[in-house]
Amino acid sequence: MGSSLPPKEANLFKVIVKSYETKQYKKGLKAADAVLKKFPEHGETLSMKGLTLNCMDRKSEAYELVRRGLKNDLKSHVCWHVYGLLYRSDREYREAIKCYRNALKIDPDNIEILRDLSLLQAQMRDHTGFIETRQQLLTLKPNHRMNWIGFAVSHHLSSNVSKAIDILEAYEGTLEDDYPPDNERYEHGEMLLYKISLLEECGLLKKALEEMHKKEAKIVDKLAYREQMASILVKLGCLEEGEKIYRSLLFMNSDNYRYFIGLQKCLGLYSEKGQYTSDEIERLDAFYKSLKEQYSWSSAVKRIPLDFLEGDNFREAADCYVRPLLTKGVPSLFSDLSPLYDHPGKACILEELFLQLEDSIRMTGSFPGRTRKEPPSTLVWTLLLVSQHFDRRGQHAIALAKIDEAIEHTPTVIDLYSVKGRILKHAGDLAAAASLADEARSMDLADRYLNSECVMRMLQADQVGFAEKTALLFTKDGDQHNNLHDMQCMWYELASGESYFRQGDLGRALKKFLAVEKHYADMTEDQFDFHSYCLRKMTLRAYVSMLKFQDKLHSHEYFHKAAAGVIRCYMKLHDFPIRATTEEGDEMSRLPPSQRKKLRQKQKKAEARAKKEADEKTEEETSSSTSKPGKRQHTRSVDVDPHGEKLLQVEDPLLEATKYLKLLQNNSASSLETHILSFELNMRKQKILLAFQAVKQLLKLDENNPDCHRCLIRFFHKVSSFPAPVTDSAILIWNVLEAELPNISQLHGKSLNVINQSFLEKHKDSLMHRAAAAEMLLVLEPEKKLEAIKLIEDSPNKLAPVNGALGPVREWKLEDCIAVHKLLKTVFINENAASRWKARCAEYFPYSTYFGGCRSSAVAFSVNHNVQNAPENGVLAYQETKSEESHSLNGKLQAFKDLTI
């Protein structure tokens, strides 16, 4: 490289390269300019200058120079390689691979380019290409450990496990017997464990076991060694030996549940679903009693039996388990027990037990049957437990009475306020929940958990402005800016996106949801540096599991929520295009489309200019403080669209939504929501067959779900309204549907009305099913509106089939009732029915602000009309922050007086 230059310039060229590698970009730039002064068209220098500028955030110049360099020297592998690196830095992997391949055509054995290519292939999961490149690297440099390992891993990734094992064994064959030296013991041990896990993976269990015995001394990670050994032994059916190992693992860590499960498996006492015969229960009980003697300090030994014991035995064990934890005051006791509530019988036993304990402590100061006095705090923790129990049962009034008593008893226990806030949230008073959480927060300002919980409650109550201010107490990063986004704080971005969406602020909502999506894209990118790193570090088991994790990264819950949020925003934008636009949007909407496009282009140019100026400014600022290289990332380009208004100006919102729908379909195919969104989106896009696909998926997942029923009816109702097909494509669609119809069992020769009627019959006791049937009746026969409304209003709110000791529990859920109210209001557009419904639900949910229940803060503070309605409230709070100065407190804001700390 740089070969065409005279010695002085050739040396300068080396300086450019060296400076680039050591990130001394200014120095590199200077050297490049010195070369270019004499040889202004020298291709490789132009390229390297471009690459250097790229690292100084001068993108457009970078591309220009790199392209010019390449044009001047098409035969240079350096120029092609640099072009590839440039694309690589912009995550344009496919283009980068093309460039690398061109470079390799010129210089086929260039190790560095081959290595860079292999990294991209690993990143892109181009397994075939990856194997090829790794093989080439191994052939070129067989004395490098990394090349053996890389070749093996490449075969493992393409599921050729036995080949991977062969390669590792061949590599071992190249080593001396006394390998490894002391400073490589860890790496070698990791390689051996990786090989053993490969043997296990392809079912060569005996060989894996032999290998473990043979190499035991060379494996450093003894914990992994034992866990792997135990797993192999169980698979081989060597249960006695397996038991021994699990007991030794338990001795090392008696808090690892997996060891208990392993032991149970070895004893033939394990059922995935936790279903055991009475004989098995007896044996399990005896087994855990014996363990209890050995591991008296292990809480797992006492907790696990609660899962399988029943009746009186369960009660007794629960009693023994709960008492010391109440004396100690363990705040997580209820959450620890809460999985038991899935067995209704156990929930009732627990209720009886808790009330008895409460009674006894209150009356005698001791637990039942004991004479030893409990400390006063035991009553507080018992009341907390009882309160959480009734919250879980939906008996919020009792729950609140108990927690209030606890607070009165000891007002300094912060956890009580947090729990009370949670109960109020469940009961439907979001504003009161937020102010309780704020009270808890103010009791320990140094505790970020309390701060986070408060922020979450504020967002749930649509108080976005306050939430942001509160969060800022912990996330200040320089002036103004908070670091929540930089630190990938996704729960916050999701919760505020959802709040903005509820309040109809689609721009801000989109911005938050898209921010979450960006985090996932960044995490995918994060793997890049580890493809070579792990081969050197030899952390191969962790590396391969990281790749698998990355492959399903986008099925993670937060991503799903964010993508669903984005799709909803775009659909709403499509449905109500005018409402969403801003002032300038209004101006734009008055223009004819051709002029609109021109105006938009003009705006875009102006923005680009403004952004460039701003970027240049930050660049100057950063380059003036080069002493802190780590800080560089902190300076971000100025946000030209803080409120997401530009995001709303997309040409085709449905097209945007489709991108995110595809991600959901690829990564969350088993979620109902994915297909409901697909149905909604494709109906809007008039993509009949795709909408039909969604209906089919929904019926397959859960044909009894009310939303699935809605989609089914709406789809065929829509189709039946189409005129007879005339165009070829319409006829084709028609034919496909005709052919598919027999596969929809619900339809067989029945009219949609009959299907709707039988759906109603089948689920006549369920509110949400009745509401769906009523809504579909309205769709099918609009003239039967009143009949449909009556269907909803006639729904019975039955008593739940549990024998609550303290009053009855009803079945309906608050969020369902709110959904029904919205249905009456916005779909049936019947104010009378809506207000009748509201009054009825206010009785069931006295704490609900939505329904204006008599015990909700909406009524308690009704002196101020602003508080009547939660969403309005949020808008208000948000306006509040918009105009910083005018801090006029209105009624409910009293709770936030502590905010200025």
Place this chain on the structure above:
Amino acid sequence: MVCIRQATVEDLLAMQACNLLCLPENYQMKYYLYHILSWPQLLFVAEDYGSKIVGYVLAKMEEDASEPCHGHITSLAVLRTHRKLGLATKLMTAAQNAMDSVFGAEYVSLHVRRSNRAAINLYTSTLGYKIHDVEAKYYADGEDAYDMRKQLKVRTAHHHGHGHHHHPGGACCSGDAAKPVEADAGTGASASASASANAGERRAGGVQSR
């Protein structure tokens, strides 16, 4: 009640969420990846009965060859709702044991806010740490940090015979300290374009890594 086990890559998102709920010092996902892909033995989680991550410890080995081989606790957190169960102690003990047995660490170090009495108390009286030094203005908000250390093994230069099995590691300061950042810096124009790769190593939350 709560399971203590080694963390897997699948736990990292939950660990990050737990960190963001509890602590003012936060890290991007890449930093978690860097830990688990460098020292997979040193990350532990506390998982409650509903499979929720309620605590974690994130630890590493220091790879500066000029210092004796030692580990460092990068971050430790337990949700407020799961206090009083001794989870922090169990997590720390697990990480310390692994540092000792896998990497042969002589001691383990950590930083703690000067004002964090509860944590300092845990480290000194329960876990046996001692204050080694004070780092002025270590945290982003200007607060000082205590540099605390706990000796894991007595420094005896030559252990003949019976002490041998206590030192299976020795892999710690192997000099192979390349971070993913520098990992690929080859020669020639073909150096990796990892201009921004520093993100993983940099602790953007304010505390300094070294």
